[in-house]
Amino acid sequence: MFEQFMDQPVLPTVWFCVVGFFWIGYVILDGFDLGVGMLMGRIFSRDEKERRLLLNTIGPVWDGNEVWLVTAGAATFAAFPMWYAALFSALYLPLTLLLLALILRAVSIEYRGKGSGQRWSSRWNALMVGSSTAIAFLIGAALALTTTGLPLNTNGDRVGGPFAWVTWPAVLGGVAMVGFCLVHALAFVALKTDGQVRHRARTLLVRLLPVALLPAAAWVLILQFRGGTPLSWAFTALAVLGGVLAWVAAVSGREGRAFAGLAVFIGAGMLAIFLALYPAVLPSTLAGGLDLEIATASSSAYTLRVMTVVGAIGVPVLLIYQSWTYWVFRKRLSTAHIPEAHSVTELATRPSVR
C-alpha cells in the first residue's frame, strides 16, 4: 500500500505532507468560515440581527483560520520554491482577485458594525457575501489547477497568456469549494447557534448536502482515475464514508457529527487527491513542459531539516492553542446574545451612568 513512497526522497515527501496538511487544515477551518460569510446574504438570513449572529459565530476564530492560508503559502515557498514560483506566477490574475477578495473580506468583518446607518452595514455585508464566495471559488480553482496541471514551458513558466488558467478543472474546483463551504457552514451554524437560525440551517443542510458535495466528489474521482494508488483509493472511500455519515447525521439532527463527517469528507478527499498526484506537485499539460515533482521542486536538504525542526515545535503548539480558542468560545449563540448595535456618535449624547 505504501510502495508509492519507496523511490522518493524522504524530506521532500515529509514536506509534501506538511504542505498538504496546511492546505487541508485551511480548507477545513476556513471552509466553514467562508461559508458563514456566504450565508450572511439575504437568501439565508432574515434580518440584521441574524446576520450579526452569524458573523459572531466565526468572530473570534476567522483570523486565526485565515493564517492557515498564509502559512500554507509560506511553507510552499520555503519547501518547494519552484512549485510556489510556477503556480503563483501562472495564476497571476486569479490570485490578484483572491487578494482583493481577502482584503475586502477582512475589512468588512471588522468595519461593518462600526459605521452608522443601514446603508453602511448592508454595503459591507454585500462585500462580505461576495468576497467570501469569490475566495472559496478561487481557492478551489487554484487547488484544482495545481492537481490537474497548467501549460508550463521548460522553465516552469506559464504559456498561453493571462487566461490560460480558465479551464474546466478550474471551474469544477471552484464550484466544488463553494459547495463544500456552504454545507460545512450550515453544519457549523446548526452546531453553534440556537433558535430559528439553527433550525433553518438544519433543514437546509439536509436538502443541500447531497448535491453540494457532488462537484468535490467528481474532482476527487477524476484524480483517482488518472493516477490513483491503493492508498489514495482508500482515502477516497473514507471521504465517501464521511460524506454519507454527515448526511445521515444531518437527517437525524446530530449537528456535531454532521460537521465532523463533512470535515472527514474534505480532509480525506484532499488527501486522496494529493496522494494520486504524488510525487508530482504541479504537472505541465504541455508535452515536454516541466512537470514539477517533489524531488525537483524542493529546497535543499538542510533547509528542509531546519523547517522540519520549526514545524515539529510550531505545529503541535499551534494545534493546542487554536483548539483552546474553540473551547473558550464553545457556547451556542442566539440572537438574544447579540448586544444592541450602537451608533457611537449618538452614545456621546446619552447621560453618563453615575
Next chain:
Amino acid sequence: MDIVEIARWQFGITTVYHFMMVPLTLGLGLVVALFNVLWVRTGRHEYLRLTKFWGKLFLINFIMGVATGLVQEFQFGMAWSEYSRFVGDVFGAPLAMEGLLAFFVESTFLGLWIFGWGRLKPKIHAACLMAAVVASWFSAYFIIVANSWMQHPVGYEIVDGRPVLNDIWAVLTNNTAMVAFPHAIFGSVAVAGSFLLGIAWYKLWKRRVRGIDTVDAQGRVVVGSLETGAEDRADHGIWLRSLRLGCLLGVIGFAGTAFTGHAQAQLMYEQQPLKMAAAEAACHDGTAFSVLTISSPGSRDCDDVNALIELPGLLSFLANENFHTDVPGITTLEPQYEEMYGTNLADDDLYGDRAGSEISYVPLMEVTYWGFRVMIGFGGLAAVACVFAWWITRRGTVPEAKWLMRLAVFGILAPFGANIAGWVFTEMGRQPFVVAPNPDLPLDQRVYMFTEAAVSPNASPWELIFSLASLCLIYLVLMVVEVYLIAKYVRSGVVAAMPELVEEEHDDDDDDSRRDVLSFAY
C-alpha cells in the same frame, strides 16, 4: 511600459502602504497591552477606559495591516517568480517561520482578546493581548531577517549558481537584521507616540473649547465635568495620561532610532558603500556631511551635482566614528562595481528584452538623498513636538489655540513620513540589485541578483497594470474609510468603546436575558 518598472511600482506601493499600518500596530499594541496590564494590576477604572479606547483604534488599524500583508507574501511568487526560484531555498524559511511561529500566535490570541472580555479571567485575558503583541514583534523580526538577507546575504553556499542555505543561525543573526529590527521597532514606538499625542491633544483641546475644563489665574487646569457621554472628571485624566505617555514614547522612539540608525549607517558603509554615497549625493571621496545638495532632476551624473552647504567631518563620524577618514564617493565606487559585476547585463533569457543593456550602479540620487533627510527630519520634528507638548501641558491641559491643536493632529503624520522615507531610501538605495552582493565574502562566493532578472518571465504588462490599478484603487478607498472611522471614534471618545458608561435608551429588557448578552460582539 517596462514590466520591471510596473512590478517595482506595485511592490513599492503595496509595501509602503502596508508599512503605514504595521508601525502603528507594533507601537500601539504595546501601549494597549501596557494599559491592560496596569488595569489588571491596579484595578483602577481609568486604565480600563484607556485599554478599551486605544484598543478600539488599535483594532481598526490592525485589520488593515493583516489585509494588506497578504499581498506581500503572494507577490513574490506572482510578479517575481525568478526571484523566488533563485532565493527560495534561503528566503522562504524566515517567511514560513513568521507564519508558523508568529502570525498564528498573533491572530489567534488577538481573537481571544477581542472576544474574551468577560469570558476569560482578567489576567489570562491580558496575557492573550501580551502574547499577540509579542508575536507581532516577532513577526516583524522574521520579515526584517528576510529583508536583511536581500541587503546582506549570509549563511549560504552557491550550488549550481543558486544560493543554498547552510547556516540558518547566520541568517537569523545577520548583523544587518540585528540593527534594522530595533530600528524598525523604535520607529514604531515613535509612531505610537505621535498618535497618542495628537489624539489626546485634540480631546483635551475639545474639553477646553467646550468649557468643560478651564484654567485658573496661574494657568493651572480646573477640571470640570459634563452630564453626558461620560465626559466626566476622569475623562480629563485619561487624555492627559495618554498625552504624556505619547510624549515619552515619541522621545524614546526618536532616541532609539538615532542610535540604531547610526549603527546602520556604519554597516551600510561597509556592506553597501554606494548606497551610503548616494544617500549623501557624495560624488567624491570626503568627510563632510551634506546639508543641502542640488542637481538637475533625474540625474545620476556627478557633473550635475553641487554641494551647497556641508558640515565638515560629520559624514566620516557617521561612517567611522572619527572626523578625518575619507568616505568613498561615487566616482571611486562605480568603477569598482563595474569591474566586479560587469558593465552590461548578460545576454541571458532571464533579462528578456533587457538583456545586454547597460547597468547603472548608482541609485536614483534624488530619492536616496532626500529619503535619508526626510526620514531624519520628520523623525526629529516629531521628537521636538513631544518635548514641547510635555512642557506646555505641565499645568495639566493644552492651550486653547486652534492652530496648535491642528499642528498636533497633523503631527501624527510626521513619524509615518519618517518610516516611509526610511524604507524607500533603503530599498531604492539597494538598486540595481534585488539581492545585493556581500562584500565580506570573496568575489566568487558572492551571491547577487539584478532586479531586472527577478521579475516573472510570463507576466504580461496588462496583468500587472490590472493588479496595480485595482490594488491602488482599493487601498485608496480603504485609507479614506480607516481615517474616517478613527476620526469618528476619536470624536465620540471613550464612550464609543465603552457603551456601558452611558445609560441605555430603552430599559425594558428583563434582567435574565440581559445577563447572557455578549460583552463584545461584531
